[in-house]
Amino acid sequence: MIQADLIVEGAAELLTLSPSSNRPRRGDEMQDLGIIRQGALAARRGKIVWLGPASDLLTSVKPLAFSRVIDAYGKTVLPGFVDPHTHLVFAGSRENEFAMRIKGKSYMEIAAAGGGINATVAATRTASKADLQAQARKALDRMLAMGTTTAEAKSGYGLELDAELKMLEVIRTLHEEGPVALVPTFMGAHEVPPEYRQDPEAYVQLVVNRMLPEVSRRKLARFCDVFCEAGVFSVEQSERILRAAQALGLEPRVHADELTDLGGAAMAARVNARTADHLLFASDEGIRAMASAGVIAVLLPGTAYFLHLGRYARARDMIAAGVPVALATDFNPGSCMTESMPLILSIACTQMRMLPAEAITAATINAAWAIGEEDCAGSLEVGKQADLLILDAPNHEHLCYHFGVNLVQTVVKNGKVVAERGQRVR
Ligand code: NIG
Numbered sequence: 001m002i003q004a005d006l007i008v009e010g011a012a013e014l015l016t017l018s019p020s021s022n023r024p025r026r027g028d029e030m031q032d033l034g035i036i037r038q039g040a041l042a043a044r045r046g047k048i049v050w051l052g053p054a055s056d057l058l059t060s061v062k063p064l065a066f067s068r069v070i071d072a073y074g075k076t077v078l079p080g081f082v083d084p085h086t087h088l089v090f091a092g093s094r095e096n097e098f099a100m101r102i103k104g105k106s107y108m109e110i111a112a113a114g115g116g117i118n119a120t121v122a123a124t125r126t127a128s129k130a131d132l133q134a135q136a137r138k139a140l141d142r143m144l145a146m147g148t149t150t151a152e153a154k155s156g157y158g159l160e161l162d163a164e165l166k167m168l169e170v171i172r173t174l175h176e177e178g179p180v181a182l183v184p185t186f187m188g189a190h191e192v193p194p195e196y197r198q199d200p201e202a203y204v205q206l207v208v209n210r211m212l213p214e215v216s217r218r219k220l221a222r223f224c225d226v227f228c229e230a231g232v233f234s235v236e237q238s239e240r241i242l243r244a245a246q247a248l249g250l251e252p253r254v255h256a257d258e259l260t261d262l263g264g265a266a267m268a269a270r271v272n273a274r275t276a277d278h279l280l281f282a283s284d285e286g287i288r289a290m291a292s293a294g295v296i297a298v299l300l301p302g303t304a305y306f307l308h309l310g311r312y313a314r315a316r317d318m319i320a321a322g323v324p325v326a327l328a329t330d331f332n333p334g335s336c337m338t339e340s341m342p343l344i345l346s347i348a349c350t351q352m353r354m355l356p357a358e359a360i361t362a363a364t365i366n367a368a369w370a371i372g373e374e375d376c377a378g379s380l381e382v383g384k385q386a387d388l389l390i391l392d393a394p395n396h397e398h399l400c401y402h403f404g405v406n407l408v409q410t411v412v413k414n415g416k417v418v419a420e421r422g423q424r425v426r
């Protein structure tokens with residue numbers, strides 16, 4: 001008999017997202033959720049020790065005296081969401097830009113007029129670590145209540161060495177505090193700061209020669225990201241930054257082809273990036289290059305929605321081409337102010353025509369691959385972290401179909417109940 005300190009019984013659907021493989025899911029594999037109907041799961045010391053049909057539970061698992069039993073009868077159980085692209089740490093907010101866009105100004109026009117990323121940079125540079133932490137903690141509590149148990153978090157609102165290090169240290173502290181596990185990304189090349197407007201190339205040099213070596217030496221980031229966009233960093237500059245990062249042990253990822261077709265997707269393939277993100281304007285050639293290099297497309301339909309860009313990334317073409325697709329919030333104060341993965345999944349279905357099963361794969365196992373967490377998160381399998389959600393819904397389709405509400409009833413992280421009915425449990 002297997003001993004367990006946590007048991008989840010009687011799920012109408014237990015979405016395992018298994019069997020695991022040595023690469024993210026692509027093509028038709030994205031529709032396979034590995035569903036066990038009338039399923040049960042057991043965990044001990046934070047790890048999954050057993051899962052299978054509820055009818056086998058009694059003969060296979062022995063609950064320890066202090067074990068917790070969660071009744072999931074008639075409900076859906078799935079892995080905790082992995083949000084593989086967030087700008088979690090920032091000071092202030094930019095609701096003024098929201099109204100300006102409604103009146104017809106574009107994201108880039110607002111940035112050129114003194115808003116945009118550099119407005120948040122000004123606020124973040126002067127904020128204390130304690131203030132940044134307090135603001136991010138609130139966002140993390142919201143994420144958790146809506147089912148996110150692991151997330152990526154970027155720097156990129158400092159744009160000077162000390163402020164970038166400050167952001168990455170805040171991310172490290174928040175990760176250590178838990179319960180949401182955070183994977184840090186250095187994004188010194190998020191924008192050209194105002195003091196380098198006349199000489200952007202000098203800023204690229206600063207990122208390459210000063211910031212990257214220091215971030216690497218202090219082991220503050222696993223990934224390096226770049227905003228490769230017209231008027232921000234060119235393909236050539238982005239590639240140079242990412243190759244320098246690679247040489248220092250940071251894995252590349254790219255904000256690519258978000259607002260124009262600059263060739264960011266093809267560049268991501270050239271440098272063997274783990275992911276290329278956004279991709280609204282990615283060309284056929286870029287998509288083909290990503291498929292053959294195995295670059296994961298991290299799609300952020302919340303941003304297209306929030307900026308009312310009038311188009312979405314071509315998820316169907318990417319899936320057909322064999323590109324593994326993941327979904328993320330892009331949570332940030334300028335282009336997508338939401339912590340909600342369920343909302344992103346719903347937009348992915350209605351606007352990019354992803355099937356609910358594909359969207360769930362993209363928000364769990366493929367999202368875990370997108371941030372290198374595939375060995376511990378993203379699926380329910382023996383040996384993996386017991387990070388799971390109980391949805392107040394009889395099947396997985398409700399997650400995308402019933403939108404604008406929180407169906408996540410219970411959130412379990414490392415075998416502990418950490419949120420219930422929208423509230424953080426401490
Ligand atoms: O992913 N595109 C660049 N960076 C963010 C926006 C950040 C901001 O506006 O503050 C994005 O959309």
Ligand code: FE
Pocket residue numbers: 085087255330332
């Ligand atoms: Fe982003």
